[in-house]
Amino acid sequence: DQQVKQNSPSLSVQEGRISILNCDYTNSMFDYFLWYKKYPAEGPTFLISISSIKDKNEDGRFTVFLNKSAKHLSLHIVPSQPGDSAVYFCAAGGYGNKLVFGAGTILRVKS
């Protein structure tokens, strides 16, 4: 069963605009969530995380929102830059460092 879902396989955004990547989860036992970015031939790079007791966390151009009642989180990138083009994974954790990853969303930022 897919406990973490990223329903959009891809997203295309104009440079300077906002990118919104979405993620849904089913397991209410998850107590923290993370977003990773991945370029081809490289490992995932940590972007930002959020604890289940918060509903928002910001770090520069990146903001993650968590809606626990809807079991939904989103990553906002403002403004989007061409270098942001990559695959974005959301991940959820609850015990140790066992993370459950979504399938990823390919973000293309057009200049």
Add this chain to the structure above:
Amino acid sequence: KAGVTQTPRYLIKTRGQQVTLSCSPISGHRSVSWYQQTPGQGLQFLFEYFSETQRNKGNFPGRFSGRQFSNSRSEMNVSTLELGDSALYLCASSLASGGGSPLHFGNGTRLTVT
């Protein structure tokens, strides 16, 4: 600070053989986790080691095993290789185990089984 180092980067093996992959974590990190990435299944958790003890294990057969040394370096072993074991194997290190401590990934070992 050096990142997570995985060796080798690429590996080609034949069905039935065994393979050992190596991971050196970021200095000071005591937790090392292993993940498998395939096009069909995405990123899946294999196991986590913390202070030389296996802390957590994913849903993989016993052919997949690992260990961690006193310097936090880790190895994973896959015995009796099958074609379906072809994947990118990623190692990640973290300061702590759990609590939202972010995992920092290496660039992976690409294993091809023929």
